[in-house]
Amino acid sequence: MTDVAIIDYGMGNLRSVAKAIEHVAGDRSVVITSDPAVVAAAKRVVFPGQGAMPDCMRELDARGLRPVVLEAAATKPFLGICIGQQMLFEHSAEGDVPGMSILPGKVVRFPDEGMVAADGARLKVPHMGWNEVWQKKPHLLWEGIPDGERFYFVHSYFVAPADAALTAAETDYGLRFTSAVARANIFAVQFHPEKSAQAGLRLLDNFIRWAP
Template sequence: MATSVAVVDYGMGNLRSVAKAIEHVAPRASVRVTANAAEIAAADRVVVPGQGAMPDCMRELTERHLRDAVIRAATEKPFLGICVGLQMLFGHAEEGDVMGLGVLSGRVPRFPQAAMVAVDGSRLKVPHMGWNQVQQVGTHPHPLWDGIADETRFYFVHSYYVEPQDATCIAGSTTHGISFTSAIACDNLFAVQFHPEKSAQAGLRLLENFMHWQP
């Protein structure tokens, strides 16, 4: 029986490009872009992509009655969060002064302007946009990093980042003026600040690893 994947549609994010990338790496999977809570609950795996502002994201999740479905998926089955799909898992977000889903403890601050200085003294821009290295964190490489070299470059677009309370869930870090968490892993949940669907072969490999992952 084909593995079913729900790509959560809350009106934001590169839904189609994420779905197409998953179909490319797992052609036998049944991939559905959906805003139906029952379909999310029934799926074997759940992906929550995202881009845009946290206040809009949280409002749309609520209005589409998807909050509980996403929280359950993040605690019960293989779950991949992307960009805002990572940020929403935490608590207070500075963007719009809103609360996330609170699946994980921590906050979502904006890059501090005073720290946006490169090694050569030049100013760094916010949003952090473009290719940047991800340092893999942890004593044992996470299964989603399989076949992906440490310090591989992925594509980022964001002005805010997550600060997890529990450092043991940090699976990747990246430097843009400051060192920030760019990937988290906790039990059945993996989430990244970068966009694997825009990150060429490394991004496709991460998505393929997710489809084979048995947490």
């Protein structure tokens, strides 16, 4: 049985995710897979994604992976990353497409105008680079990670949960947005832990040990 299955639906740099998880996984098996049977049998699942939401949803369905993602999100430790977080919600303004409706809420875009930092500097979209992540509730995946730690972001859209209790962290970029969500066996982040140095590795290590 696979310990960690990283879902491959043709979108994103999955090798960098796999290498980061392998770094903290010890003797646990880590596989990149598009085989629903392998995902279904894995002990825990990572759901990454890069690119545009409409393309990601189309490719997920083209590979017949939607049912096994829904099952995994309901039954086992599940980590969503970047678009893999956004796809969990009901609808995205990017391409005006429905998501998987695993979590209530929508995906919205940063404003193109009027985005300014606290010092008055103009902010560009996409939000790209390192930024602080402020924890909103305790969670095992935050263990050993200081509040306000910096993680790496690349995105123009972000999730707006319909239930405030879902928000596990927030980040400021012209406005305060939800940068991590958590419910039961699901934890999902807008930032890229695999690109976030020691803090990202610690979060992935915590995920490997998490038993919700």
